Amino acid sequence: MAFGVLVYRPMDWWSLINRNLDEVLTEEDLRTLLESGEPLRHYIGFEISGKIHLGQGLVCMGKVKDLVDAGVQCMIFLADWHTWVNDKLGGDRERIRKVALGYFKEGLAASFRCLGGDPAKLKFVLGTDLYHHNDEYWLTVLDVAKNTSLARIQRSITIMGRKEGESIDFAKLFYPAMQVADIFIQGVQIAHAGIDQRKAHVIARDCALQLKHRPLTNKKGEKIKPVAIHHPLLLGLGKPPVWPVPAEKEKKQELFASMKMSKSIASSAIFIHDAPDEIRAKLKKAFCPPDDAAFNPVLDWTKKLLFRDEGSSLRIERTAQNGGTVAFAAYAELEKSFLEGKLHPMDLKTGVAERLIEILAPAREAFASGERAAMLAELETIPTESRQ
RNA sequence: CCAGGGGUACCCAAGCGGCCAAAGGGGGCAGACUGUAAAUCUGCUGGCUCACGCCUUCGGGGGUUCGAAUCCCUCCCCCUGGACCA
Structure with a gap:
């Protein structure tokens, strides 16, 4: 269902944005945003980590579809720098960038079509482009870092799919601050991710009112916290590592x-595209x-x-x-x-x-032949994880 | 830069001059059993072979030896701590 003209119907917005989520931080802030009448900007970031699975293609993008339908400007952030920091795709920045703008962008667009959406309504942003000649970005990274603690950053590395306490190189400690800065530098009021990304978003909310350089503000110029929405994760198809699952x-x-x-x-x-x-x-x-x-x-x-x-x-x-x-x-x-x-x-x-x-027919067809099939074939030759 | 501890097949982990293609576990695969999967049991699990066997493996390279995953040299990388900066 296309919205040629934005129709301001707060209650419809509410149910579309709010449905099928694990949590909203906070519902009250979301309500305030919706009632403000300001144009809303959303973002969700993806590491360029390999093939797109249903959690990303249907669950993430499903929520994006809701937001687009609700008239929110949605940004899909292709986090090539984060991917590199996290040692994915062989740690080759140029290759990561290529996959981001090629396979990944095409795959997310195709996924969006599977959901009945029109990818033309999405705005794709590449990390490299956002950071290029942008001192403000690194200033914001440091501003975030100044307003959180090392202990907290260390605890938040689970957002990278790393285990707490896992030994990591120092660059990885920048990752959470970069992810938080992405929100502020893009001025998005709605930060969206899976529930596994919660720690980053909570840091964003906790430092939002302290930021000096790129705070998020409402139309009155007051500092506000970004609203964080978290969709659930899909279970893997295998047997849980602990079975039966404990009750606590x-x-x-x-x-x-x-x-x-x-x-x-x-x-x-x-x-x-299976x-x-x-x-x-x-x-x-x-x-x-x-x-x-x-x-x-x-x-x-x-x-x-x-x-x-x-x-x-x-x-x-x-x-x-x-x-x-x-x-x-x-x-x-x-x-x-x-x-x-x-x-x-x-x-x-x-x-x-x-x-x-x-x-999944639209995605399967998109990657069945031609340029996209070649992109997929090339991706499959790249190791998913490696240290440089 | 120093000290100590490590780098073994998909993963963890034994082996520490020949009996090692390399124990054990996990995972994976196949089969039996269930109208699914799981659980349980059986087999397979470096490559080529029906097989005898041959070939390639124990971080990289180079030696010693009849013979090395096992000893020596050297390089690389990881971990823990220390030193340097003060």
């Missing part, structure tokens, strides 16, 4: 992070306990990918012997049926696979 909430959170879809474990993830048979095969191998809904990747995906929109439905073909074809009009209905044993895991898997194959 804190442990659950930690564990959930270790169970997220990871592109370094190929069988845990599906990529936007072939139909790969999608079927990966789902067939997925962990799918018939009596657990909380840590069941297939149900998790069903809920987050197939029922993200109100009014979604899922049709599952079954043989007459297995109960015949069924359709579910809501996730809750499907989950109930599954837990009652009326919907067999294998049938759920094939149903989910077939629907995903449909959804």
Whole structure:
């Protein structure tokens, strides 16, 4: 649904922006923003780390779609510098830049099309371009650094997919401050990422009112904190490292992070351009306990990918012997049926696979041949991680 | 720059002159069992071979030896601490 002219309808904005999220920091600040009537700017940053999986292609971009529909100016930040600092893609800056503007940009655009969006409405920004001849940026990095502590930066390196306490080179300590500075230098009121990026956003909010050089301000010129919105992560398709999952909430959170879809474990993830048979095969191998809904990747995906929109439905073909074809009009209905044993895991898997194959058709076609196929082929020859 | 500890197959980790293609675990793959996966059990898991066997591996390079992952030299890298700057 295209919005030729922006229509200011705060309550619609609210539900679009707020839905399917793990958290909003804070809801009150978001409300204030929406009611201000100011044009809203959003950003989400991506490390250029390899193939685009469904968490990035459908969950991240799904939220971007909501924001675009709500009339927010959305920026997709291609974080080539961060990628280099984090030793991804072989640590070659020129190659990273090339993949960012080639494969990655094209892949995110194709993902956006899978969601029914028009990529022309997205603004892609490359880190290198943002920082070029921009002393203000590095000033902002230092301003952020002056307003947080070393201990806090060290704790925040989990945003890089690093373990707390892991030995790292010093450059990596710049990463969180750079990520925070990206928000302020671009003047975005809405910073968006997965819940795993929470620590960076909390630092941004905590130092927002102290910044001297590039504070975020409202139209009255008052300093404000950026609103942070965090979408959930998808579960990886494999069995959780600890099973059964302990009941304590804190442990659950930690564990959930270790169970997220990871592109370094190929069988845990599906990529936007995977072939139909790969999608079927990966789902067939997925962990799918018939009596657990909380840590069941297939149900998790069903809920987050197939029922993200109100009014979604899922049709599952079954043989007459297995109960015949069924359709579910809501996730809750499907989950109930599954837990009652009326919907067999294998049938759920094939149903989910077939629907995903449909959804991903635009991305698959985009990368099937020509220039984009070449970009993908080239990417696959590059090691994902390495120290220079 | 110094001291100490390390670098072994996809990962962790034993081995410390021949019996080492290299124990053990994990992971992966295949099969059995389940209308899925998991769990459990069986086999495979450097390359080429049906196989005997051959070839390439133990951070890089160079030596010693009939023979080296194992000893010596040298270089590189990682970790812990120290020194330098004061």
